[in-house]
Amino acid sequence: MTRVLQFGLGPxxxxxxxLVAERTGLQLVAGVDVDPAKVGRDLGEVAGMARVGVPVVxxxxxxxxxxxxxxxxxxxxxxxxxxxxxAEGLLKAGLDVVSTSEELSFPWHDNAEEADALHKIAVQTGxxxxxxxxxxxxxxxxxxxxxxxxSQTVERISIRRVINASKRRGPFQAKIGSGLTPEAFMERxxxxxxxxxxxxxxxxxxxxxxxxxxxRYESSVEPVIASALTETEHFSVQPGMVKGLHQTASxxxxxxxxxxxxxxxxxxxxxxxxxxxxxxxPNLEVTLKGxxxxxxxxxxAVNSIRRVVDAPPGLMTMRDLPIVSWSP
Amino acid sequence: MTRVLQFGLGPxxxxxxxLVAERTGLQLVAGVDVDPAKVGRDLGEVAGMARVGVPVVxxxxxxxxxxxxxxxxxxxxxxxxxxxxxAEGLLKAGLDVVSTSEELSFPWHDNAEEADALHKIAVQTGxxxxxxxxxxxxxxxxxxxxxxxxSQTVERISIRRVINASKRRGPFQAKIGSGLTPEAFMERxxxxxxxxxxxxxxxxxxxxxxxxxxxRYESSVEPVIASALTETEHFSVQPGMVKGLHQTASxxxxxxxxxxxxxxxxxxxxxxxxxxxxxxxPNLEVTLKGxxxxxxxxxxAVNSIRRVVDAPPGLMTMRDLPIVSWSP
Numbered sequence: 030m031t032r033v034l035q036f037g038l039g040p041x042x043x044x045x046x047x048l049v050a051e052r053t054g055l056q057l058v059a060g061v062d063v064d065p066a067k068v069g070r071d072l073g074e075v076a077g078m079a080r081v082g083v084p085v086v087x088x089x090x091x092x093x094x095x096x097x098x099x100x101x102x103x104x105x106x107x108x109x110x111x112x113x114x115x116a117e118g119l120l121k122a123g124l125d126v127v128s129t130s131e132e133l134s135f136p137w138h139d140n141a142e143e144a145d146a147l148h149k150i151a152v153q154t155g156x157x158x159x160x161x162x163x164x165x166x167x168x169x170x171x172x173x174x175x176x177x178x179x180s181q182t183v184e185r186i187s188i189r190r191v192i193n194a195s196k197r198r199g200p201f202q203a204k205i206g207s208g209l210t211p212e213a214f215m216e217r218x219x220x221x222x223x224x225x226x227x228x229x230x231x232x233x234x235x236x237x238x239x240x241x242x243x244x245r246y247e248s249s250v251e252p253v254i255a256s257a258l259t260e261t262e263h264f265s266v267q268p269g270m271v272k273g274l275h276q277t278a279s280x281x282x283x284x285x286x287x288x289x290x291x292x293x294x295x296x297x298x299x300x301x302x303x304x305x306x307x308x309x310x311p312n313l314e315v316t317l318k319g320x321x322x323x324x325x326x327x328x329x330a331v332n333s334i335r336r337v338v339d340a341p342p343g344l345m346t347m348r349d350l351p352i353v354s355w356s357p
Numbered sequence: 358m359t360r361v362l363q364f365g366l367g368p369x370x371x372x373x374x375x376l377v378a379e380r381t382g383l384q385l386v387a388g389v390d391v392d393p394a395k396v397g398r399d400l401g402e403v404a405g406m407a408r409v410g411v412p413v414v415x416x417x418x419x420x421x422x423x424x425x426x427x428x429x430x431x432x433x434x435x436x437x438x439x440x441x442x443x444a445e446g447l448l449k450a451g452l453d454v455v456s457t458s459e460e461l462s463f464p465w466h467d468n469a470e471e472a473d474a475l476h477k478i479a480v481q482t483g484x485x486x487x488x489x490x491x492x493x494x495x496x497x498x499x500x501x502x503x504x505x506x507x508s509q510t511v512e513r514i515s516i517r518r519v520i521n522a523s524k525r526r527g528p529f530q531a532k533i534g535s536g537l538t539p540e541a542f543m544e545r546x547x548x549x550x551x552x553x554x555x556x557x558x559x560x561x562x563x564x565x566x567x568x569x570x571x572x573r574y575e576s577s578v579e580p581v582i583a584s585a586l587t588e589t590e591h592f593s594v595q596p597g598m599v600k601g602l603h604q605t606a607s608x609x610x611x612x613x614x615x616x617x618x619x620x621x622x623x624x625x626x627x628x629x630x631x632x633x634x635x636x637x638x639p640n641l642e643v644t645l646k647g648x649x650x651x652x653x654x655x656x657x658a659v660n661s662i663r664r665v666v667d668a669p670p671g672l673m674t675m676r677d678l679p680i681v682s683w684s685p
Contacts, residue, residue: 048509054568163507175503177683178660179491179653181376240382240684309683313647319639325507332506351677355505355637356568
């Protein structure tokens with residue numbers, strides 16, 4: 030039985046807490062969130078399930094003073110500068126950590142110094158930290174890498190993810206620009222911290238694992254414009270306004286493009302589908318349906334806990350651990 | 358650079374030898390086969406490529422007396438009683454071993470005692486042995502297990518593999534019964550050692566990894582009958598004769614069927630397709646095209662070498678190692 034501390038109680042953190050509570054091999058022992066509207070309330074109530082008799086607390090120290098834990102599920106920010114101290118604190122408190130922070134999924138390219146420092150702390154404390162999620166962490170990196178196990182040669186890897194955002198949670202619909210003017214969309218994009226995070230991390234994991242040198246990285250982002258009134262539970266988008274985004278990223282070796290990623294998320298889009306194409310010997314085409322990002326990220330984070338508990342100390346990524354799978 | 362000894366020079370062994378020779382990270386240093394028609398000839402010539410200046414030898418001892426090696430690619434028999442001594446010999450000679458022997462892919466259920474003994478030898482010699490291949494080893498076990506990483510709950514796993522055997526090598530076409538009468542097909546099946554090997558191993562790997570108890574195992578096999586004259590490079594099948602097989606296997610928990618496998622291989626069949634369906638939360642459907650068994654088994658065996666060299670000692674399976682991927 031692994032005692033799990035939930036760190037961060039936004040929509041994803043509440044969902045991971047609920048899933049931990051369902052599992053026979055895991056025990057939900059604490060919940061930490063800085064939101065004053067959540068602190069002091071019962072963790073179960075905040076997470077949207079039956080009361081668990083444990084109040085949400087504002088700090089890690091308070092949580093561990095009440096109840097020891099073995100592992101933390103960390104679901105706060107996507108960005109290294111914002112989660113770094115939290116991650117360090119969890120490791121130093123003696124916890125193994127599974128995090129949904131996108132920039133942690135393969136930080137050795139874009140945040141290499143910070144990753145080295147975090148790895149060092151993990152090794153010193155004898156604990157393991159993993160960044161995971163459906164994307165980055167699986168669909169555009171570790172899964173296609175595993176599929177190349179069947180490849181005698183690999184010439185090009187192309188992955189296309191299409192998400193119908195109408196079915197997703199509000200913060201996700203906001204993150205893809207829903208309801209903005211096209212101008213506001215481009216301004217926010219240029220200011221950073223909007224849109225899908227993780228394409229550079231996925232490309233870096235693929236290149237590094239395949240032993241390739243990333244000589245050039247290109248990316249683009251465009252708004253998807255509503256042609257008709259588009260309504261969801263959270264947004265009402267007028268024609269001409271933004272209802273989503275279309276992002277691409279490409280990784281090149283000295284010989285040309287090796288990896289091409291396309292991420293399309295918009296309200297009322299075509300059906301959710303992921304397509305992974307590996308050109309080489311043989312040519313492989315893999316199509317996935319049902320990889321809903323919210324459900325799947327929650328699942329893969331919770332399913333990763335037992336691997337992280339068993340792993341050697343350090344900052345690990347999904348390509349370093351034995352395959353993660355469901356368990357009861 | 359890993360020095361690779363090729364043990365077994367049938368069609369698969371010749372293909373793995375050729376692929377090893379292509380790889381910059383691997384060096385083909387020896388070839389062993391008992392066939393007097395191969396012994397003494399140049400390994401490259403036997404494997405169907407340029408001469409390599411090394412003769413095929415009949416025993417492991419002769420090979421290692423000529424040239425040291427780090428790892429062996431073992432491609433001989435599917436069946437534990439037939440490959441067990443070979444595997445032990447390779448480990449005792451100090452080699453890490455990747456084997457395409459189907460019964461080695463997850464031997465802890467059907468050959469548990471033999472597996473324990475082999476594991477013990479691997480640990481004693483400080484070497485690693487892995488059984489792998491596209492199936493068993495990937496499509497019906499480690500890949501679906503990795504896909505359950507996205508599952509909050511798993512109710513049922515169903516995998517269907519359809520192979521157009523007209524495109525495959527002669528021994529494979531023979532193995533599925535091509536050209537037999539339906540009666541001869543059933544007799545041979547009952548006598549054992551015909552048909553696809555590996556369904557019990559795949560089911561055992563799934564159950565064990567998901568922490569489930571296999572309370573019942575069922576399997577069936579039927580011939581696929583030619584309705585018209587069916588011709589390949591290797592066989593000419595008259596109407597009414599066998600052109601392939603349809604195998605199924607099911608694994609049950611106390612609550613009912615958890616895993617259902619269907620393997621269809623016949624001459625002139627529908628297009629090669631694999632479908633993995635995981636029912637639960639969410640429902641996942643994954644379709645694969647291009648997983649040609651000969652190409653893919655050769656690839657996954659060669660791609661596994663670096664993982665096996667890096668792994669801790671013991672008898673490992675594909676669910677124990679970090680994800681295998683292509684490398685140059």
